Amino acid sequence: MAGVFHEMSAKKLGMTTIVHEDGTLAGILTDGDLRRLMERHGGAVVNMKLADCMTRNPQTILSNVLASEALTLMEKRRITSVIVVDAQRKVLGVVHLHDLWGLQLV
Amino acid sequence: MAGVFHEMSAKKLGMTTIVHEDGTLAGILTDGDLRRLMERHGGAVVNMKLADCMTRNPQTILSNVLASEALTLMEKRRITSVIVVDAQRKVLGVVHLHDLWGLQLV
Numbered sequence: 001m002a003g004v005f006h007e008m009s010a011k012k013l014g015m016t017t018i019v020h021e022d023g024t025l026a027g028i029l030t031d032g033d034l035r036r037l038m039e040r041h042g043g044a045v046v047n048m049k050l051a052d053c054m055t056r057n058p059q060t061i062l063s064n065v066l067a068s069e070a071l072t073l074m075e076k077r078r079i080t081s082v083i084v085v086d087a088q089r090k091v092l093g094v095v096h097l098h099d100l101w102g103l104q105l106v
Numbered sequence: 107m108a109g110v111f112h113e114m115s116a117k118k119l120g121m122t123t124i125v126h127e128d129g130t131l132a133g134i135l136t137d138g139d140l141r142r143l144m145e146r147h148g149g150a151v152v153n154m155k156l157a158d159c160m161t162r163n164p165q166t167i168l169s170n171v172l173a174s175e176a177l178t179l180m181e182k183r184r185i186t187s188v189i190v191v192d193a194q195r196k197v198l199g200v201v202h203l204h205d206l207w208g209l210q211l212v
Binding site for chain 2: 002005006008009014030031032034035036038039042043044045046047075078080097098
C-alpha cells in the first residue's frame, strides 16, 4: 500500500484509480476508503494489499455523456469525482466536481 | 489519534473539527490530511497526537454570510467544506458543497 499514498497525493484528487494491464478499470481507492481502513485496521493498513482495499465497482461515466450528467450523478450520490471510461471500460480520466463548477452548467 | 477515525466516519463529511473546551475552533483534520500523514509517517500515524496533526487555521465563514459566498470560497480554494463559526470563533457547524448544491444558487 505504501506507494499508493504518494500517487493519491500527486494527483490532488483525493483518490486514485487502479487499472488492469490493458488499462481497464480495476477499482479505486479514495481518501475516505483509507480513513475507514485506518478505523478498522489501524496502522496495519500500510501492509495490506491494494487489491484487498480498493472499491471494485466505482461510479463511472462514458466520455461522450454531457457534463451535466456527471454533475447530476455526483449530486445524487454525494460524491465529488467520477471515473471517465470508454466503452471497453478503459480509464480515460477522472472528473472532479471542481472541474465542472467553472463551466456554470447549472 | 485512533478515536478520530470513527468520529470522521460518523459525520460523513470527510473531516472533523477539533474544538477547545469553550467551543472555539482549534483546528480540523481531513481525510486528505490523514492520507498525507500516512504518506509521511506510515502506520505510526495512529500513535501521533491530534494536536500535532490538525490544521490550525482552516477556512471559516461567519454564519450570517450568504450561502453563495461559501460556494465562491469553496470554488476558489478547491475545497468541499467550510467551517461555520460565530464572531467569537465558536464552531456552529460545517457546510459541505453538496449541502449547497440543492439550493441552486448559481
